[in-house]
Amino acid sequence: MVRCLYHSTIQEFINTSSETLLGMFINNYHGNALTITNESWSNEIEIMRETLLPWKFENGQIIFEYDIPRLGKRIDVVLLLRGIIFCIEFKVGEKNLLQSNIEQVMDYALDLKNFHLFSQDKIIVPILVPTKYSSCSSAFCYSVYDDSIYNPLVTGSKGLQKLISDIFIHSGATISNSSLGVDWIISPYSPTPTIIEAAKRLYENHSVEDITRHEADKVSTDRTISYILDVIKNSKEQKQKSICFVTGVPGAGKTLVGLDVAVKQSYQNGGKLIEDEGAVYLSGNGPLVAVLTEALAIDNYRKCKERGEKKNMSDSRREVGKFIQIIHRYRDNMLAKIKNPVENNTLEIDPDKAIKLTNAGYGEVEHVAIFDEAQRSWTHKRLADYLKRGGTYGNKLKIQNFPLSEAAFLIWSLDQREDWATIICLVGGGQEINTGEAGISEWINALNDKFTHWRIYISDKLTEKEYAEGKVNELLAKNDKVTFSSDLHLGVSLRSFRAEKLSAFVHSLLSFNPDATEWYEKIKERYPIVLTRDMDKARTWLRKMTRGSQKAGVLVSKASARFKPLAVHVLEQGDENAIHWFLEDKNDIRSSNYLEDAATEIQVQGLELDYTCVLWDADVRCENGKWKYYNFNGRTAWREEAGNTESSIERRKYMLNAYRVLLTRARIGMVICVPEGNHNKTAGGFPEDMTRLPEFYDGTYEYFKTLGLDEI
Incomplete structure (x- = not known):
C-alpha cells in the first residue's frame, strides 16, 4: 500500500468482511501490531461500515491510517466523498473531550491544506470521534482564515453518520461528486518541517x-x-x-x-x-x-x-x-x-x-x-x-x-x-x-x-x-x-513554506533598499506581516492566527531594555528555559504560546516558530533614513553607540544582525510591534518616563508604514 494501510471505494469497503479488512491492516502494517491496536482497528472498521451505508453506491473513497510525513503520524480515516475531505480521528473507548485531541485532528487538516497538492482547493472537515462521547456538534462554520477548513467537529460513534449528512447540507454538497478520485492518495506532498520535527525524522x-x-x-x-x-x-x-x-x-x-x-x-x-x-x-x-x-x-x-x-x-x-x-x-x-x-x-x-x-x-x-x-x-x-x-x-x-x-x-x-x-x-x-x-x-x-x-x-x-x-x-x-x-x-527558504522571498525582504528592509516594498508585495498574500503599536493587539493577533499545535512567541533583541511596561518578561538564560519555551504545549505557562516570556536572538537562532511577534525596542532606531544604535545604562538613559573604533562598528553590526535573526524566525507570519512610548507628563510638565520617549520609536514605526505593512 502507498502511504496508508488500506484504501478502496466505499462500496468495496462495505462489501468486504470485517475479518478480511483487519487481516489486510495487519499485513500492511510495518511492525508488530499490539492487541490494543488491533482492537481499535476492529472498532473503527465496524463504525465506518455502518456509518457509510447511506452512501454505499456513491463515487467515494475511504482510506485508513493515511501517513502524514511531516508529522510522522497517521490519520485514522480519510473519507473522500462529494468533493469533501473528511479527516476523522478516533479515540476508541473515550467518553471525554480533550483539547489535545482537538488540536491533533486540526493539525491533520492544516497539514493537508498547506502541503498536500490535491487538497489545497478542497473543503476539509476535521472530525474527532471519542467513541463513547454522548453529544454531537451541531454548529458548523468555516475557520476565520477563509481557507475552506471547518472548525473541528466532535461526535460519538453513534452520531457520526448524521454529522456527515449535516455537513453535506451545510456545504451544499447534495449530489455525488467525483472530483476526489484514486489519485488523491498519491498526490505530490511538499512538507516543510520545523527543525525539531525534521531532526526527529x-x-x-x-x-x-x-x-x-x-x-x-x-x-x-x-x-x-x-x-x-x-x-x-x-x-x-x-x-x-x-x-x-x-x-x-x-x-x-x-x-x-x-x-x-x-x-x-x-x-x-x-x-x-x-x-x-x-x-x-x-x-x-x-x-x-x-x-x-x-x-x-x-x-x-x-x-x-x-x-x-x-x-x-x-x-x-x-x-x-x-x-x-x-x-x-x-x-x-x-x-x-x-x-x-x-x-x-x-x-x-x-x-x-x-x-x-x-x-x-x-x-x-x-x-x-x-x-x-x-x-x-x-x-x-x-x-x-x-x-x-x-x-x-x-x-x-x-x-x-x-x-x-x-x-x-x-x-x-x-x-x-x-x-x-x-x-x-x-x-x-x-x-x-x-x-x-x-x-x-x-x-x-x-x-x-x-x-x-x-x-x-x-x-x-x-x-x-x-x-x-x-x-x-x-x-x-x-x-x-x-x-x-x-x-x-x-538558495530557497524551507523554513517558511509561504514566503521563500522573506529573507530578501528582510535584507532590503534592514538595508533601506528601495525594493523592500516590492518584496513585501510579493509575499504578503501568503505570508502576513502586520504592524502595530499595541502589544495587546499583537497578542490577540497571534492567538487568533495559531491553530492546532502551532507555536507562537514573542521575540526581543538582547539589547532591548524597556519591555516591562508592556508586560513582557525576557526569557532567562539557560538551556532548560529554552527547552520548555520551545517544547512545552500551550497549557504550560513556560511555553512560548503563553506570550509572556520573550526569547532573544541568542535563544532562537537556528530554531523557529509558526508565528512571531518581533517587539522592536529603542536599541535600534530609524532616524532620517539611517539606523542609529543605543545601549541602555540599566538605570536612567540610553547612550548612542556611535564610535568609529573597530569594536564599536562591530557592536553596531551585531545589533542589526540581531533583528535580522528575529525577523526570519516565523514560518507562517509575524506581527511587528513598535511601541508608542510614554506620552505622559508629570505635574511639572516633564516626561513621566525619559527612557521611553515617543520619539525613540516613531521614526521606526513611520519607516515600516512606508513599506505598506498592514496595521492592526
Whole structure:
C-alpha cells in the first residue's frame, strides 16, 4: 500500500468482511501490531461500515491510517466523498473531550491544506470521534482564515453518520461528486518541517528529501548533501584533509543538511553505526543543541516505550548526545590534550595527557565534524581571554597566551588525525550576533596561513558582501587548493513554506533598499506581516492566527531594555528555559504560546516558530533614513553607540544582525510591534518616563508604514 494501510471505494469497503479488512491492516502494517491496536482497528472498521451505508453506491473513497510525513503520524480515516475531505480521528473507548485531541485532528487538516497538492482547493472537515462521547456538534462554520477548513467537529460513534449528512447540507454538497478520485492518495506532498520535527525524522534514518518540500529545479538540499558526501568519500580514498563551506539564505536548511550528513556518514551499510567513519554535528548555539537533543531524546524514549523496550530518558539523552554536541565541549576535550603552558606560540600534544591511536592519532574519533553557524566561531582575542580566565564549559585549566582563533583551533584538532578528515562549515550570512564572533574570514585566514595542505570546497555565494565583508576572493586569491561550487549554496527558504522571498525582504528592509516594498508585495498574500503599536493587539493577533499545535512567541533583541511596561518578561538564560519555551504545549505557562516570556536572538537562532511577534525596542532606531544604535545604562538613559573604533562598528553590526535573526524566525507570519512610548507628563510638565520617549520609536514605526505593512 502507498502511504496508508488500506484504501478502496466505499462500496468495496462495505462489501468486504470485517475479518478480511483487519487481516489486510495487519499485513500492511510495518511492525508488530499490539492487541490494543488491533482492537481499535476492529472498532473503527465496524463504525465506518455502518456509518457509510447511506452512501454505499456513491463515487467515494475511504482510506485508513493515511501517513502524514511531516508529522510522522497517521490519520485514522480519510473519507473522500462529494468533493469533501473528511479527516476523522478516533479515540476508541473515550467518553471525554480533550483539547489535545482537538488540536491533533486540526493539525491533520492544516497539514493537508498547506502541503498536500490535491487538497489545497478542497473543503476539509476535521472530525474527532471519542467513541463513547454522548453529544454531537451541531454548529458548523468555516475557520476565520477563509481557507475552506471547518472548525473541528466532535461526535460519538453513534452520531457520526448524521454529522456527515449535516455537513453535506451545510456545504451544499447534495449530489455525488467525483472530483476526489484514486489519485488523491498519491498526490505530490511538499512538507516543510520545523527543525525539531525534521531532526526527529532524520534520526529515524529518513532523508531530507523524505521530509522536506522537494522541487528539483529550486530546492538543492539533496544536491548539496550528495556533493558533501562525495568530498568525504574522496578525502577518505585519497587520504586528504578537506573543508567545505556551505552557505544559505535564512531557513534554507543548513542545519538539516548538517544533521543529514552526520546521520548518513555515521549510519551506513543498512543503517548500522560505523564507529571508525562517524561524524559529529557541533554547534556553538547552546539553546539549539539543548532543544534538539531533548526533542530527539523524548521522541526516542517514547518510541522505545511503545515497542516495549526498557530504556529511561537518561539513556535516550546519552544516545542522542553521541552525534549532536555543543562545540565548546568538543573543543575543551582537545584542549585537555595540549602542553600547558604554550611555548613558542605553538600548540603541541602532551603525550602524557593523550593516547595516540593507529588512525586517529591524537585527534578525536570522528573523521567528519560538522560545524553549524561557523560564522559565529570566536576570534583569537575572545578565545584567548576565555582560556586565560579558565573557561566555563568544563575546561578549568587556565591557558596563557593561547595562539589560535577558534576556527584555527578546530581545524588544528581535525588535523591531528593521521589518515583523513573533513570539516563541514555551515555558514549563515550576516548572522554574527555576539561580540567576538569572527565571521568566516577567520576560517579562511587559518587555512591560508597554517593549514595550506587542506583542500577547500566553497560555495560560490561566499564571495558576496554578507560573508567576510565580500573579501573572500581577495583572501583566497593565492590559494591553489580551492574549488568553487554552486552545489554548496542553499538558495530557497524551507523554513517558511509561504514566503521563500522573506529573507530578501528582510535584507532590503534592514538595508533601506528601495525594493523592500516590492518584496513585501510579493509575499504578503501568503505570508502576513502586520504592524502595530499595541502589544495587546499583537497578542490577540497571534492567538487568533495559531491553530492546532502551532507555536507562537514573542521575540526581543538582547539589547532591548524597556519591555516591562508592556508586560513582557525576557526569557532567562539557560538551556532548560529554552527547552520548555520551545517544547512545552500551550497549557504550560513556560511555553512560548503563553506570550509572556520573550526569547532573544541568542535563544532562537537556528530554531523557529509558526508565528512571531518581533517587539522592536529603542536599541535600534530609524532616524532620517539611517539606523542609529543605543545601549541602555540599566538605570536612567540610553547612550548612542556611535564610535568609529573597530569594536564599536562591530557592536553596531551585531545589533542589526540581531533583528535580522528575529525577523526570519516565523514560518507562517509575524506581527511587528513598535511601541508608542510614554506620552505622559508629570505635574511639572516633564516626561513621566525619559527612557521611553515617543520619539525613540516613531521614526521606526513611520519607516515600516512606508513599506505598506498592514496595521492592526
